[in-house]
């Protein structure tokens with residue numbers, strides 16, 4: 001089983017339930033919040049025409065449209081995620097695949113791909129599509145996790161050894177991006193979640209596409225989990 005198996009991806013995001021179970025773990029986490037750093041980078045980009053790919057439940061697209069007044073296009077593989085974005089008022093929300101973007105060359109000044117490039121089977125094709133739809137000095141803001149992300153949970157759940165061999169991660173992301181973009185900046189960040197109840201751990205494990213070992217009834221609480229992510233800003 002791999003992160004970029006599209007049958008697994010389709011099932012994983014058929015509804016928002018799995019995403020929500022994992023997000024619950026990070027409520028109240030301390031440290032450098034990747035979502036906040038992502039937001040700061042989007043603001044700095046001063047987007048006018050922005051494309052978000054793999055935007056999930058659409059909160060970010062909605063915020064960009066509302067707070068920055070940008071014209072936003074949203075594209076996600078999952079029909080349910082598209083529906084959720086539409087409910088939030090994202091005007092141009094459509095189902096699709098980043099590997100075949102339904103937009104003309106140079107349509108956007110900014111693109112956002114947050115925690116989704118590791119799901120893309122042909123990553124170079126996805127990145128070349130993103131570069132194609134950006135204008136001459138456009139930027140892609142991409143977020144992903146480190147190979148060392150949630151190391152404590154991987155041990156607790158006894159994930160298969162190759163479960164996190166992600167195609168795009170903090171360690172190799174810069175190399176992938178440099179094949180399609182002239183410059184790449186990176187911001188690495190770490191958060192600590194203190195989990196106080198076993199239920200949150202169980203829900204996180206159940207949300208996974210991988211087989212997981214049952215959380216022991218006497219799991220030591222509070223349980224500390226480190227999240228390690230990177231925000232890349234790649235410019236053409």
Ligand SMILES: C[S@@+](CC[C@H](N)C(=O)[O-])C[C@H]1O[C@@H](n2cnc3c(N)ncnc32)[C@H](O)[C@@H]1O
Nearest residue numbers: 013054055056076077078097098114115116119
């Ligand atoms: C981990 S979720 C991230 C959602 C959101 N960006 C966030 O940060 O909460 C990954 C999202 O990417 C979408 N996705 C996966 N593969 C995709 C592809 N090839 N093209 C477009 N979207 C894709 C999934 O349907 C899912 O909504």
